[in-house]
Amino acid sequence: MEGLAKNLANILMDKNLKIGTVEQCTSGLIGSVISSFDCAERWYKGSIVVCDQKTACDILDIEKSTIAKNDFVSPQVAYQMALTALNILDLDVCIGIVGYLEGFGSSDVGPGTVQICVAKKIGGMTSFKYHKMVLKGGKRSEYIEDCIETSLKITIDHLLEDGTD
16 A cells, blocks of 8 residues: 555656645545655645534535435545545645444445545546445455455545546
8 A cells, every 4th residue: 555655646747746645534644645755745635534414514615415315425425525625735636534334324335435535636626536435244344445445446546547647
């Protein structure tokens, strides 16, 4: 995972981009990994961590109707989280992640379901990359590690596509 984080940091520095995260199920650990290197302030601006739906709605302007229609762990909520944090933190890139880990879930979304949205705003254009994970048969620490690694990979892929490299 450290290698992925270093690779991401190098891409961000090469492109002179700033990244941040908005995290629910990983409790800020993606931001912790991204910012764990010397001079991290050159590419990392910060994180927003929300652990419950009410806080997410209040801080990130997520409409309760969006959650009612799609569930809290949905691409729509991950999108809104990433887009709002992109603007609040004045970022070029934002990783948004929301999920039900372990024995929790809803009537529509089972436990172990995670939604990731990476938002990239370059040259006035904003693009998004989504990924759904369904984690089974592991411990919470393993789930979180998988979420961090997958988030880093998706972010690197998104930064290297669309002619922005």
